[in-house]
Amino acid sequence: MSQHSTQHGNQCDALRAAILQALPDAQVDATGGGGHYTLVVTSEAFRGKGLVDSQRLVYGAIAHLMKGDDAPVHAIDSLRTRTP
Amino acid sequence: MALSEALRAHIRTIVDSHRVVLFMKGTRLSPQCGFSATAVAMLDALLPEYRTVDVMADPTLREGLREYSEWPTFPQLYVGGTFMGGTDILQELQSQGELARALGVEGVTVKLPALTITARAASVLREAMQDAEGLVLRFEVSSGFRYGLSFADAQPGDLVVGSEGLSVHLDPGSAHRADGTTIDYVVGSKGAGFHITNPNEPERVRALTPEQAKAKLAGANPPLLVDVRTPTEWGLARIEGARLLDAAFEHELLAMDRATPLIFQCHHGVRSQAAAEHFLGLGFREVYNLEGGIDAWSLTVDRAVPRY
Secondary structure: OHHHHHHHOOOHHHHHHHHHHHOOOOEEEEEEEOOEEEEEEEOHHHOOOOHHHHHHHHHHHHHHHHOOOOOOOOEEEEEEEEOO | OOOOHHHHHHHHHHHOOOOEEEEEOEOOOOEOOHHHHHHHHHHHHHOOOOEEEEHHHOHHHHHHHHHHOOOOOOOEEEEOOEEEEOHHHHHHHHHOOOHHHHOOOOOOOOOOOOEEEOHHHHHHHHHHHOOOOOOEEEEEEOOOOOEEEEEEOOOOOOEEEEEOOEEEEEOHHHHHHHOOEEEEEEEEOOEEEEEEEOOOOOOOOEEEOHHHHHHHHHOOOOOEEEEOOOHHHHHHOOOOOOEEOOHHHHHHHHOOOOOOOEEEEOOOOOHHHHHHHHHHHOOOOOEEEEOOHHHHHHHHOOOOOOOO
């Protein structure tokens, strides 16, 4: 696990940037390190959407960071989606 | 990677095979990741039964599901053929008090279980109860089928069953798993204690001493002896008739009839226990672990096998 963090550094900024690209109005609270992150995302895009569809929007935006065995982001420990 | 039509159909068959299907890492009895364990614990508390599928055992299925569900992580829960989400969403629903409804079990009443307390057990319990004023007799059956018999406070939602003049409290999950159970009190040479017989207990990995394993291997319908050590260890010492669990042999095993008896063996019996549980989770019904491994075998059955 520690290898992840030394190899890839902290990915909070990368996660935030990736989410903002897909959801420009989003407020992103990303915490964590060592491949494991916690996200709280607030966006109008979630309004009227179910939990699954809301989380899919976020996962879709960060999928490239989670791909493969040696992905910089190993796991999202917790993801919360909120509307403003 | 595009999802092939065959794989898509295969996944659809699985999600339609049961009202609630959880794709998880590990099995319901031994989850291999914290998120899967949390999901199982939440479902166990509400659902008498559901299906779990171990995605660690099938990489093709695992990758296919990521695409099918458009969801990158496990566990993944399907209810009524529809994707419901992962552990996060289960927790969110639970915190909103919506989980039971989402699982379609709200308002479903759990059937009172049949529970038998023998006369001997009842008299022991009745005596103990004199010191437990204000408390009720509680019987618990965990999802891993560990038992608890205690005097505790009554809880809302408890089911209450009578036997031998005693009232037994059970939570709904325990109640379902306890149906048909007999609670006896047995006095034997090693002391006295409650003895519980429960027809709902799943198959478990059974321990074999080297002598017992030897007898089984020499008997009718001998089990396959599966050596889960490394090729290096295999080179140092091996039990006659054993086969090293390499990729080819694993492939062969996975295609076998699940009634095939298997004995797992390693150096001291720890790695093989984990392997045995894994194969039990894959549906093999008669799975043994050689206690003490090849080392114990060498000490007790066949001294010609080198120790290392």
